[in-house]
Amino acid sequence: MKLAAEIVEEVNSLTLEKQNLEIEKKGFQETIKEKKAEEKGLIDLPHVEGEVVLRFAPNPSGPLHIGHARAAILNHEYVKRYGGNLILRLEDTDPRRIDPEAYHMIDEDLTWLGVEWQKKIIQSNRIALYHQYAEKLIKLGQAYMCTCPGDEFRKLKDNSQACSCRDLSIADNLKRWKEMPFMSEGEAVLRVKTDLQHKNPAIRDWVAMRIVDFEHPRIGTKFKVYPMMNFAVTVDDHLLNITHVLRGKDHLANSEKQKYLYHHFGWTVPEFIHYGRLKMEDVALSTSQARKGIDDGVYTGWDDPRLGTLRAISKRGIKKETLKELMLEIGVKIADTTITWKKIYGLNRNILEEKANRYFAVFHPQKLTIKGLPESSKGIIKRLKHPDFPDRGYRMLPFNGIVYLDQTDLERNENKVLRLMDAVNIIFKDEKTVFHSSSLEQARKYKAHIVQWVPATSSQDVELVMPDNTILKGLAEPSITELNPNDVVQLERVGFARLDEIQPKKRFYFAHK
């Protein structure tokens, strides 16, 4: 025993290389298992044979939010990796939960995200198709028309008991099925037979079709019998040859339910991949909460900077590339993730840093007239639009000694030498501003802070909408008139901001530092 331990100790003390060498010397066969070399970033999909067919299937109840972006980006990325098709499918089988505006908002949002789809289908165009498959299922003896009140059925189901409808003949079921469009809401449902003994009561005999007496925003009152999500999704995923289904883990039980349907029809089950919940700090992600806030006037609209919608995020100057990087990093883990704004800002800054040109703006403007300014210091001051890219040219700032500075910069530097970038050094003392010197060396010598300024004689009024939707009014240098809406700039020492509109006012949205 002791000997064995000693030998092991000895072997372990050798480097791996030496151990392998010894193994070789002694003539042992190499038995090391080969570990699969994974592609960096997003993990590979399981069981890929050739091309993949994936789908992004939102419910058109509002615009897309950051949670949708995850599904859309991931699906899109996998289609790009393996080749194949991405299908956009609008799941509008609940007439009550549809926002007619959402159909085009979703297209817009995906386009902004850069997610392209090869085919688009709308489930409300396919209701008759679902009816056909429902009838097939009845004929297979795998579905039954249930007229039990919901709570009674639940009691039975929770005890693994069949209700009386379950044993109806196929003929009786077909008869009821034909009558279904003439019944009223709640009178009957079509149930899929699963396993009443299933450990999870939620899986037992789930509803496939129901009666809805409500005008559908797209197809009106043409149908009264609508499929439930699980039924429509399964039929579609099969018919469209979907190979892999990426969905949130809130669909775990649904995947389980759907498998029964695949088996009843004899269809191949796609690969289900479930990812965890996405939480976003300070943001109400749910569409319904956002809608309520908009209706109540708490939020200004779907693009209110406080919301987690893609249109709000893009308005704030967050780039689609940032979202893509973020989603690729988060991947498809089933564990929940919390996204912090700092994370998004950090990624976004990496992208914006080289794109955004620099401009001066102050948001607590204080007008100053510099006393004793030598004539030689006056004139047009040139400053690079971007310190790292000189070929982008200069902005011109007329400097005549009358400027706006930020109030807080003034307060913090009272009685101290303060340098106006690329201009002169001043001292603000006893409510008076006097010229101190002009060279950078002097500023360095006095450890002066270096701040941005706006020429008072040719300033531009601007607004800056902050992430909490408060609006700061300020002044910017004249060159900002060369900007166009949607340009993202860095307001020096303020932060990155996206120009949203120039008429009637020049309005920026603050992105981050």
Place this chain on the structure above:
RNA sequence: GCUCCGGUAGUGUAGUCCGGCCAAUCAUGUCGGCCUUUCGAGCCGAUGACUCGGGUUCGAAUCCCGGCCGGAGCACCA
């Protein structure tokens, strides 16, 4: 309550399937330094994690059991 699932630094992530090269990767954040006419960026450095307890094993982030914590589902929504 029932069913299922998860837990690696502040946050996100790699590694877990197939135990040893993991005193654990990368990103972001934070702190410090250098540089820079921004409190930005860049460069350099620092910081900081395997949920806990048992078990198996020569060896456990990795396998097994239990606890704790967290999440999802339990609809005639998707």
